Amino acid sequence: MTQTNLVVGYLATPGGADALALAVRFARTLGAEINICIVLPPDTAPPGSVPKGGYEDVLAGQAQGWLDDALAMVPDDVVAHTHLSFDESFANGLIREALRLHATAIVVGGAGGGLVGSFTLGSVVNELLHSAPLPVAVAPRGTRDSTVARIREITCAIGQRKGSELLLKTAVRVSRAADVPLRLVSLVALDPAFGSLRGDTEAIREHALAHAERTLETARSELPADFPVTSTIANGPTVEAAVEALGWHDGDVIMVGSSRLSAPRRIFLGSTAAKMLRVLDVPMVVVPRDELKDGEDH
Template identity: 65%
Template sequence: MRLLVGYLATPGGADALALAVRLARTLDAEIDICLVLARHGNLGSVVATGGYDKLLSEQAQEWLSDALAAVPADIVARTHAHFHDSFAAGLIDAAGQLDASAIVVGGSGGGLAANYTLGAVVNELLNSSPLPVVVAPRGARDSTVERVREVTCALGERPGADLLLDTAFRFARAAETPLRLVSLVALDPDSASGSAGRGHHPAVDHAFRTLDAAKKSLPTGFPVTATVVEGGTVEQAVQSLAWHDGDLIMVGSSRLGAPRRTFLGSTAAKMLRVLDVPMVVVPKAEIGAKHSGW
């Protein structure tokens, strides 16, 4: 298994690399550190044609050497400088060439508030990648956790939930970690029951049925829990869950996204605002055996 790191010589790039190391150690995977470079034609005539590419390549190799030096000795890692007109498309192209299972990026860069501040490249990836995209929260580089502790899968009733569950199960099985299934129910204060008991509200009851069916679809004896969480908002609901360093959450793509592409939906975007654990956004449909994610 290979994980592609969309690298920049920035704190966000360091967050992505640190998270990729954690995932690689957990999954016995290898890392490809990829720096996408803009072609000279996109930046005008500051430097003569050819000279610009040479200077940029030399600087890129220096950045990549520093990144490679930061990877622990027990992790197999390679570096790549990739020229492309689009940074996001360049990462997708490189991931396809390298037969990567997922793309890992840092969330810092401007856009959303709190621990994730998504930049233009990450936003574009989350709306176009045919592979799972793993977004590292700000400060992931400072964590001392070496492996994934638990996988949380946020299930809803949208098309693609079966694929999301299968991806989360395969990851948890490969990582030898427990799997936590959750359904977030945002209720108006007047309609909220104040507890996650069955039958208090149709949405809550439906969420329990969804999780029960998902849990029963997994192999007997697999370490899985399922819970429905209520809140006045999605943010309140997800914050009421217990989170630990080393956890990660998996979500599906929005129903508005194209098939076989990721698309960050409004619910996932709200969750990003309050979470400080990595988020994996899974495409809506499989794209073939060799690119079936984890």
Template identity: 60%
Template sequence: MRLVVGYLATPSGADGLALGVQLARSLGAELDICMVLPPDRPVPSRAPTEPGYEDVLAGTGEAWLAQAAATVPDDVRAHTHLSFHESFAQGLLDEVARLGARAVVVGAAGDGLLGRHSIGTVSSELLHSAPVPLALAPRGFRHSAAPRIREVTCALGTRTGADVLLRTAVRACEHMRTPLRLVSLVAFDPHGVGRGAHPSHEHVLEAARAHARCVLDTARAQLPDDFPVASLVADGATVESAVATLEWRDGDVVMVGSSRLAQPHRLFLGSTAAKMLRVVPVPMVVVPAHDPENSE
């Protein structure tokens, strides 16, 4: 198994690399640290005898990659790759395809709050085009003290179509030997079911609990009898407030599914996942609506 980290010599790049190391160690995967640089553009004033801009940039990029690789612990096998493309996101996806990587990892944009996700141009493009799971590291994740993934939280909605997400989460937990927490979110916002509307608040909560129990039974059927799996319902006035009721610890990761609006074999961040992304303080993994292991 191979994981691609989209790397830049920035704090955001260090956040993504730290998450890549944590995931690679947990999954027993190899790490591919990939840097994508813009291609050379002719500059009329450049003297013919001067070194090519692309050559200079490549040398600098290789030095940055070497420094990044030097920070990877000895128990994680890492490789570095330098490529040129007009689009960092597309260049990264080209490397994912070339290397046969199972997932891509990036850090948050540099202007977000510490411990929170901030979507920049690259992560936004990947969230709407990646054919493999995308792992997003929150700002400051490079300071995480957790050597491995501690627990996987799988956020499953009450709608149908979550089977791929559940299978992916179960498979990941089996590989990493980590507990699985299944969460069903119930939000009572003005655009949904209000507390004074019909069906009642209690009815919706009970429906969510029944759904969570059904999902829990499905997950347990795919796991050994002694595998640690739990299920709970989180509710609030909004998705954000529902997520805020959950407890998180260093080493946790949350997995969400791609929107049903996604094109075949591509990601598309849905509205619920986007709202979760604003408040969760742990890495988020967005899973495509298809199963990459079963599509080979």
């Protein structure tokens, strides 16, 4: 069986600690190994201002110390490795490392400026959520303080746009591998595409219920007969209100698909997912619309 690898985009910050804590939770649940990665900018100092190689040596030495400290935070029951690389872009460097290591997902911390609420997306995370060719998991602020050891339940928020089949397939596969309950949530009632139905609340509800039932049937056909899988609809005056009303617990994870605006085999965080990020206190995993084929790079 191929070893599952997770790449952690690490910085010696509270957000970095959140990402590492979430990766540990995923690793325990999936039997995965963690790769803690720091990406440094290459030497940009003016020629002659520092001894040749001096800048990178000093920076690399400091970063290696951060990696050693991070490794010491990983519990004994989880296998972890550290990696240091150089790239003009932290996000690009992280993606390159993830592909080199055949990672299943990239895990990052949401703290860092950008959005309000539990997730504050810095420029690196924002770039990853608009360019990564593999799933990106974002840890909300404070994940490092949680005592939850494993994933409790996976929620898959699914609509009818391109890529929804892959999102559902991914959620089913991960739930089965992790042996954790799967909750399917239909977003159809929130979809502005149904403008012709606006004002007809009952028609929208019936459409959403039918979509939820079809999704549930598809998932059940891929899971053992007694596997805990449920289906519901997200409904409310706003995306934020609808998602909050679903009810959440520490240890839950939500999986969403990439926007239709994304390039093939790339992520693009859509407006619905961005609104969810603003109000949720649980980790979000964003899945590309298409699978990255073996041998492809970014």
